[in-house]
Amino acid sequence: xxxxxxxxxxxxxxxxxxxxxxxxxxxxxxxxxxxxxxxxxxxxxxxxxxxxxxxxxxxxxxxxxxxxxxxxxxxxxxxxxxxxxxxxxxxxxxxxxxxxxxxxxxxxxxxxxxxxxxxxxxxxxxxxxxxxxxxxxxxxxxxxxxxxxxxxxxxxxxxxxxxxxxxxxxxxxxxxxxxxxxxxxxxxxxxxxxxxxxxxxxxxxxxxxxxxxxxxxxxxxxxxxxxxxxxxxxxxxxxxxxxxxxxxxxxxxxxxxxxxxxxxxxxxxxxxxxxxxxxxxxxxxxxxxxxxxxxxxxxxxxxxxxxxxxxxxxxxxxxxxxxxxxxxxxxxxxxxxxxxxxxxxxxxxxxxxxxxxxxxxxxxxxxxxxxxxxxxxxxxxxxxxxxxxxxxxxxxxxxxxxxxxxxxxxxxxxxxxxxxxxxxxxxxxxxxxxxxxxxxxxxxxxxxxxxxxxxxxxxxxxxxxxxxxxxxxxxxxxxxxxxxxxxxxxxxxxxxxxxxxxxxxx
Numbered sequence: 001x002x003x004x005x006x007x008x009x010x011x012x013x014x015x016x017x018x019x020x021x022x023x024x025x026x027x028x029x030x031x032x033x034x035x036x037x038x039x040x041x042x043x044x045x046x047x048x049x050x051x052x053x054x055x056x057x058x059x060x061x062x063x064x065x066x067x068x069x070x071x072x073x074x075x076x077x078x079x080x081x082x083x084x085x086x087x088x089x090x091x092x093x094x095x096x097x098x099x100x101x102x103x104x105x106x107x108x109x110x111x112x113x114x115x116x117x118x119x120x121x122x123x124x125x126x127x128x129x130x131x132x133x134x135x136x137x138x139x140x141x142x143x144x145x146x147x148x149x150x151x152x153x154x155x156x157x158x159x160x161x162x163x164x165x166x167x168x169x170x171x172x173x174x175x176x177x178x179x180x181x182x183x184x185x186x187x188x189x190x191x192x193x194x195x196x197x198x199x200x201x202x203x204x205x206x207x208x209x210x211x212x213x214x215x216x217x218x219x220x221x222x223x224x225x226x227x228x229x230x231x232x233x234x235x236x237x238x239x240x241x242x243x244x245x246x247x248x249x250x251x252x253x254x255x256x257x258x259x260x261x262x263x264x265x266x267x268x269x270x271x272x273x274x275x276x277x278x279x280x281x282x283x284x285x286x287x288x289x290x291x292x293x294x295x296x297x298x299x300x301x302x303x304x305x306x307x308x309x310x311x312x313x314x315x316x317x318x319x320x321x322x323x324x325x326x327x328x329x330x331x332x333x334x335x336x337x338x339x340x341x342x343x344x345x346x347x348x349x350x351x352x353x354x355x356x357x358x359x360x361x362x363x364x365x366x367x368x369x370x371x372x373x374x375x376x377x378x379x380x381x382x383x384x385x386x387x388x389x390x391x392x393x394x395x396x397x398x399x400x401x402x403x404x405x406x407x408x409x410x411x412x413x414x415x416x417x418x419x420x421x422x423x424x425x426x427x428x429x430x431x432x433x434x435x436x437x438x439x440x441x442x443x444x445x446x447x448x449x450x451x452x453x454x455x456x457x458x459x460x461x462x463x464x465x466x467x468x469x470x471x472x473x474x475x476x477x478x479x480x481x482x483x484x485x486x487x488x489x490x491x492x493x494x495x496x497x498x499x500x501x502x503x504x505x506x
Contacts, residue, residue, distance in 0.1 A: 380416070
């Protein structure tokens with residue numbers, strides 16, 4: 001299938017031999033001509049490979065689909081072998097810790113591999129994850145979520161994992177293939193680190209990174225992650241900061257079994273009623289966290305930091321377009337971005353144990369779990385936050401005077417991350433972005449969390465950069481997740497140019 005690429009009129013990528021390519025150094029221009037032309041030539045093949053990958057329902061949070069997660073790891077091994085990667089290893093991380101239904105459930109393997117080992121070249125580690133969020137057609141998808149749908153009219157690809165993170169992960173492998181077929185030498189040594197538990201807290205990966213810091217990863221000069229998105233839908237960005245995340249579960253249990261509300265309603269303390277009251281005490285409808293002590297941990301806003309938000313290309317319309325609604329809590333772009341990037345937020349995610357199917361079921365659930373998370377920012381301390389959250393829930397439940405039992409626990413956490421946006425890696429990525437898109441990228445922080453970013457930076461004592469492929473309206477974790485074809489193709493070109501600019505950096 002051959003599909004033409006439509007670029008944004010405002011920030012369109014320049015033609016292969018256009019002005020942006022001519023801005024490259026004389027030594028790089030012929031290489032970019034070949035590489036970018038090869039990427040365009042291989043477009044249909046790259047889309048087909050993505051289609052094969054997304055058909056594997058690698059949902060790490062579903063124990064019954066763990067074999068599919070492992071299957072996808074082996075799919076990646078086949079792709080790496082096809083492209084000539086060496087020292088390919090499946091690093092097994094052992095048994096998944098509780099809470100799990102199967103006490104012998106094995107964590108998915110981490111896929112390590114190398115492309116090149118020239119001591120005269122820099123070594124770049126590329127991280128990605130091959131697991132995905134759950135998805136069902138009945139959730140509201142327009143098309144089957146685990147089958148790639150190419151919308152030629154809208155010039156986009158729809159599937160679970162298209163933008164988070166199967167598409168960007170494969171883009172790195174496609175860049176290697178473009179180099180091979182264009183007969184252009186890869187300018188750096190490449191190491192891949194692909195995990196299968198990112199959507200479930202990256203269990204086991206931090207320990208693996210620490211273990212391999214002086215072994216498999218000992219020569220790494222920089223780390224690049226493509227697991228985030230543009231701020232909006234028109235202008236590319238580079239990301240130098242992320243919020244962290246602490247994920248909690250509050251459990252309320254009472255009767256020994258589910259009860260009939262017609263018989264027992266009004267005579268027993270109902271766990272779901274208690275849980276709703278505890279959850280409602282955490283945050284108000286304006287997004288204000290109601291837990292004492294949380295706001296006091298946040299680093300104060302300085303005048304210098306505030307000025308960084310003045311020139312970011314973002315508007316209220318961008319947010320409305322990304323959400324498909326007009327539900328913003330703030331009207332000014334600066335306020336929106338600050339509450340997305342540098343202030344914490346608390347979100348309620350769901351309830352387990354309560355009836356949620358179609359129709360009417362008049363049951364009183366015996367045990368319910370409420371799940372929520374807090375996105376953390378500098379200078380919040382994770383352990384202190386845990387204590388504040390648990391103490392708050394205990395205090396609120398005690399005031400209810402209920403005979404039920406309530407416990408709150410941390411499920412997993414990941415630290416916030418911030419780095420220097422003026423490092424050689426960022427400078428190289430900025431050059432590559434301008435080369436492909438014809439515009440300087442915005443330097444942004446992001447509200448999402450990639451906890452392992454901190455581990456790479458600290459354990460390997462090196463710089464980390466987030467180089468996004470997708471747009472802000474891609475719908476990662478949501479229904480109808482998509483990736484624009486132009487972003488996929490131009491993302492590969494940006495990655496390719498970044499490798500060459502980084503290789504030439506000081």
